[in-house]
Amino acid sequence: MSSHKEAIKENSMIIQKEMLAKQFKDLSMAKELGKKVVYTFVPGNLTELILSFDMLPVYPEINALQSGMRKKSAEYIRDAEKIGFSEDVCTYVKCDIGMMLNGNIGPTGEKIPPPDLLLLSYTGCFTFLKWFENLERLYPGVPVAMLHTPYQEDGVMTEDQINYMVKQMKEEVIPKMEMVSGQKYDHARLSKMMENSAKAEDLLVKILESAKLVPSPIDAYFAGVYYIGPIFTAFRGTQEAVDYYTELWNEVQQRIELGLGPVTPEGEIKEEKFRLVVEGPPNWTNFREFWKIFYDMGAVIVASSYTKVGGVYDLGFRHDPKEPLESLSKYCMGVYTNMNLPQRVEMLENYVKEYKADGFLINSIKSCNSFSAGQLMIMREIEQRASVPVGFIESDLVDPRYFSYSNIKNRLESYFQMLEQRKIILKQEATTI
Amino acid sequence: MYKYYLGVDLGSTTSKAVIINEQDEIIGRGITNTRSNYSVAADIARDEAIYNARFSILQKNIQKEIEFNPSYQKYIADLASVFQYEQFKVRLDRLGEELVKTCHTMFADEEKRKIMLGHLIAIRKAFKPVIKHDYLYNNLGSKNQFFRDIVSEKYNEEVNKLEMSLFEPLMTIWDKSISPAENERVQFNFKELIHKAMDELKHKYKNLPDTSTENTSINFDAEMNLLKGNFDQVSDTLRKHIDEIADLEFNIANMTGTGYGRALLPFPEDCIRSEILCHAFGAHAVFPDTRTVLDIGGQDTKAIQVDKHGLVTSFQMNDRCAAGCGRYLGYIADEMSISINELGPMAMQAEKEVTICSTCTVFAGAELRELTNLGEKREDILGGLHRAIIMRAMSLIARSGGVFNEFTFTGGVARNPAVIKYLTQLVRENYGESIKINIHTDSIFMGALGGAMFARRNLNLDLPSVKKVKEMA
Numbered sequence: 001m002s003s004h005k006e007a008i009k010e011n012s013m014i015i016q017k018e019m020l021a022k023q024f025k026d027l028s029m030a031k032e033l034g035k036k037v038v039y040t041f042v043p044g045n046l047t048e049l050i051l052s053f054d055m056l057p058v059y060p061e062i063n064a065l066q067s068g069m070r071k072k073s074a075e076y077i078r079d080a081e082k083i084g085f086s087e088d089v090c091t092y093v094k095c096d097i098g099m100m101l102n103g104n105i106g107p108t109g110e111k112i113p114p115p116d117l118l119l120l121s122y123t124g125c126f127t128f129l130k131w132f133e134n135l136e137r138l139y140p141g142v143p144v145a146m147l148h149t150p151y152q153e154d155g156v157m158t159e160d161q162i163n164y165m166v167k168q169m170k171e172e173v174i175p176k177m178e179m180v181s182g183q184k185y186d187h188a189r190l191s192k193m194m195e196n197s198a199k200a201e202d203l204l205v206k207i208l209e210s211a212k213l214v215p216s217p218i219d220a221y222f223a224g225v226y227y228i229g230p231i232f233t234a235f236r237g238t239q240e241a242v243d244y245y246t247e248l249w250n251e252v253q254q255r256i257e258l259g260l261g262p263v264t265p266e267g268e269i270k271e272e273k274f275r276l277v278v279e280g281p282p283n284w285t286n287f288r289e290f291w292k293i294f295y296d297m298g299a300v301i302v303a304s305s306y307t308k309v310g311g312v313y314d315l316g317f318r319h320d321p322k323e324p325l326e327s328l329s330k331y332c333m334g335v336y337t338n339m340n341l342p343q344r345v346e347m348l349e350n351y352v353k354e355y356k357a358d359g360f361l362i363n364s365i366k367s368c369n370s371f372s373a374g375q376l377m378i379m380r381e382i383e384q385r386a387s388v389p390v391g392f393i394e395s396d397l398v399d400p401r402y403f404s405y406s407n408i409k410n411r412l413e414s415y416f417q418m419l420e421q422r423k424i425i426l427k428q429e430a431t432t433i
Numbered sequence: 434m435y436k437y438y439l440g441v442d443l444g445s446t447t448s449k450a451v452i453i454n455e456q457d458e459i460i461g462r463g464i465t466n467t468r469s470n471y472s473v474a475a476d477i478a479r480d481e482a483i484y485n486a487r488f489s490i491l492q493k494n495i496q497k498e499i500e501f502n503p504s505y506q507k508y509i510a511d512l513a514s515v516f517q518y519e520q521f522k523v524r525l526d527r528l529g530e531e532l533v534k535t536c537h538t539m540f541a542d543e544e545k546r547k548i549m550l551g552h553l554i555a556i557r558k559a560f561k562p563v564i565k566h567d568y569l570y571n572n573l574g575s576k577n578q579f580f581r582d583i584v585s586e587k588y589n590e591e592v593n594k595l596e597m598s599l600f601e602p603l604m605t606i607w608d609k610s611i612s613p614a615e616n617e618r619v620q621f622n623f624k625e626l627i628h629k630a631m632d633e634l635k636h637k638y639k640n641l642p643d644t645s646t647e648n649t650s651i652n653f654d655a656e657m658n659l660l661k662g663n664f665d666q667v668s669d670t671l672r673k674h675i676d677e678i679a680d681l682e683f684n685i686a687n688m689t690g691t692g693y694g695r696a697l698l699p700f701p702e703d704c705i706r707s708e709i710l711c712h713a714f715g716a717h718a719v720f721p722d723t724r725t726v727l728d729i730g731g732q733d734t735k736a737i738q739v740d741k742h743g744l745v746t747s748f749q750m751n752d753r754c755a756a757g758c759g760r761y762l763g764y765i766a767d768e769m770s771i772s773i774n775e776l777g778p779m780a781m782q783a784e785k786e787v788t789i790c791s792t793c794t795v796f797a798g799a800e801l802r803e804l805t806n807l808g809e810k811r812e813d814i815l816g817g818l819h820r821a822i823i824m825r826a827m828s829l830i831a832r833s834g835g836v837f838n839e840f841t842f843t844g845g846v847a848r849n850p851a852v853i854k855y856l857t858q859l860v861r862e863n864y865g866e867s868i869k870i871n872i873h874t875d876s877i878f879m880g881a882l883g884g885a886m887f888a889r890r891n892l893n894l895d896l897p898s899v900k901k902v903k904e905m906a
Binding site: 376379380383389390391392394402404407410411413414417418421422425 | 706708742744747749750752753832
């Protein structure tokens with residue numbers, strides 16, 4: 001990384017870094033602190049509930065993406081393949097397993113403790129089921145709690161579904177948590193946390209929606225993945241999260257007042273040339289390189305589906321202190337990957353229109369069925385409904401073998417030239433009419 | 434002074450150059466194999482396009498005379514061929530120097546060196562007249578016309594005639610010499626070279642037998658005789674026109690580079706365009722109603738959707754694997770020990786299509802040998818193979834949104850008749866009989882043409898579609 005210039009850091013970034021440092025410090029000292037550890041996934045997570053039992057959550061897919069960013073994933077994936085995982089298996093899974101095989105050292109260099117509970121709260125990605133089956137074998141005897149989240153096949157959430165989810169929480173999840181933590185379920189405490197959740201969610205929506213301004217003060221994909229960090233993981237429902245989002249929102253407001261463009265590791269984007277909506281997760285192994293291609297072209301991502309995997313708050317959902325378990329149920333069912341394809345198309349179509357995007361781009365992930373299924377249909381629908389040029393590139397989450405810089409750059413260059421031409425044509429048509 | 438515009442398409446296998454005039458008409462085409470040195474490949478393609486442009490300007494200048502004198506046409510065609518030979522000869526001498534140089538560095542022992550040099554001289558003596566004859570009598574036919582391919586084929590033939598122990602040293606000398614010889618741009622003086630070609634042509638006609646031999650066909654004879662009787666008169670009349678185009682100052686007003694190697698071209702940044710846009714724009718220029726473009730090049734297949742302006746709305750390309758592209762065919766041709774241009778015609782003879790995988794080039798080669806051993810006919814295997822390539826392209830087309838009327842097929846592979854056969858068949862099967870399928874003789878030049886057209890517009894939009902609407906109004 002020595003060739004890169006020092007990345008620009010804002011105060012919110014420093015705060016987030018400190019939050020993460022504390023989180024992993026606590027994890028490494030879980031035993032000494034007498035805390036129990038719950039492994040769970042980001043989409044449809046029950047973070048407030050876990051925290052209300054004073055337990056510490058660990059998110060394996062976050063560890064995998066962190067390993068990808070730290071250039072560790074190739075080695076971890078190789079080790080998982082050595083013990084028999086196929087080339088086609090989700091690379092988050094292999095990276096996570098490989099990390100565990102190598103001593104389970106987390107992003108801060110500290111050891112992540114083994115799980116005291118495996119909480120499978122989201123089942124929309126079927127790989128998650130298999131992933132935890134594997135973890136169960138790696139940690140024999142660890143209790144498993146499963147919460148089955150019904151898929152939004154019809155695009156609506158019914159009372160029955162909510163009752164079904166609440167029933168599972170009361171009969172399966174909470175009893176297991178009580179057993180593991182040795183504490184009783186505290187309804188009032190959970191309810192109180194939800195107040196914080198809703199506050200942070202309000203702020204996050206304001207931050208993400210600031211990208212509706214032209215030019216946009218933020219990048220809602222590459223920078224967006226940092227913005228969603230605390231609320232999608234261990235901090236939802238905490239005062240720290242509220243403080244972080246308050247600070248971030250202040251920074252964004254300042255940028256708006258000063259008329260500044262998005263912050264990137266290469267510096268501020270001076271001239272916004274293209275506004276894009278992006279579908280699909282980013283590539284983590286070459287994250288900065290990938291981002292720089294967009295930076296060099298003056299392309300700003302104004303909205304993305306990936307920043308909705310841990311909650312689609314801009315569509316109105318908030319955690320509700322009045323009915324904590326019901327709102328957790330609704331939250332789980334409402335995350336982006338649990339929405340049916342027509343809902344996703346509609347959301348993305350609205351993004352293109354509301355955020356005044358020039359184009360729609362898909363980064364298709366080689367090893368992620370959950371995201372990739374339906375992407376070509378989504379692309380065609382958006383092309384027709386929103387009348388913007390669409391682009392399609394392929395890479396992977398954390399397997400560096402599937403990131404081909406020249407191929408991606410070649411496609412993106414072509415795509416940006418397409419957008420540029422279209423702009424000229426539209427301008428010409430506007431002046432001739 | 435007339436203005437001309439240049440487009441260079443630096444592909445993974447071949448480099449193409451196209452020169453257009455201010456009416457978007459192609460007046461010059463140049464093509465060469467892409468070599469390790471991209472800028473030499475681009476220079477050679479461009480030089481060739483400029484020579485070719487001079488010839489087409491010559492034809493244009495004397496269009497009327499040609500109509501009345503068919504012998505003029507014959508003379509110009511012959512001259513173009515001999516002119517190519519003159520260039521070839523210079524390159525061959527250059528290669529000769531390189532072979533000698535390699536021989537000197539490889540063999541310290543004087544005796545051994547002498548023997549090798551002797552063989553090299555003998556090899557050269559054996560094939561030089563054959564190649565000359567091929568050029569002078571247009572015998573190169575459908576074979577690849579690139580210097581490297583022509584010479585390597587003949588060199589190989591001669592080496593194979595020698596004893597086995599010589600094979601390895603002689604082939605090593607060849608491998609070490611061909612690249613430096615090929616990677617050097619030879620600057621020709623057009624006028625000097627064309628005069629040489631005219632002298633050579635004169636010599637050819639003077640020495641033609643008066644009566645036809647049994648081997649020559651009647652047609653061939655008739656064409657020859659057309660010129661033979663009045664050669665001097667034709668030659669004298671055309672000389673002043675030829676000198677005129679040789680002296681013509683060629684003003685390239687703007688240029689665009691595209692293709693895989695575009696970033697390496699010594700062009701300013703705003704003169705570099707994506708090949709996807711260029712192919713689409715070229716296809717749109719020739720067939721303005723094009724909505725879907727399929728381009729199969731050396732290493733990638735692109736399915737492109739275009740709007741009424743010729744602008745790309747979406748595209749899909751093969752990712753991670755280039756099986757089913759031009760190079761795949763090249764590999765198969767090597768496996769079968771035939772030239773790449775013979776593949777298509779042979780596949781056209783198929784009585785059935787043997788199922789063959791198109792997902793991996795190397796495996797397809799192995800499968801091919803296996804099927805041959807099982808007694809399948811080569812033609813049928815090739816039929817299956819060509820169908821498999823198109824099946825692969827069809828899935829890419831489906832990903833890009835399907836085929837819309839009209840459909841234009843571009844790229845080097847579009848010259849292959851079997852590819853065209855199966856493409857037509859499968860497009861009709863999948864998207865209906867009414868789809869109009871366009872394939873142009875210049876399909877390999879579409880990217881370069883699109884580039885030249887971008888160069889002419891320099892982004893001051895002057896679209897063919899707009900022009901068409903104006904014309905209609």
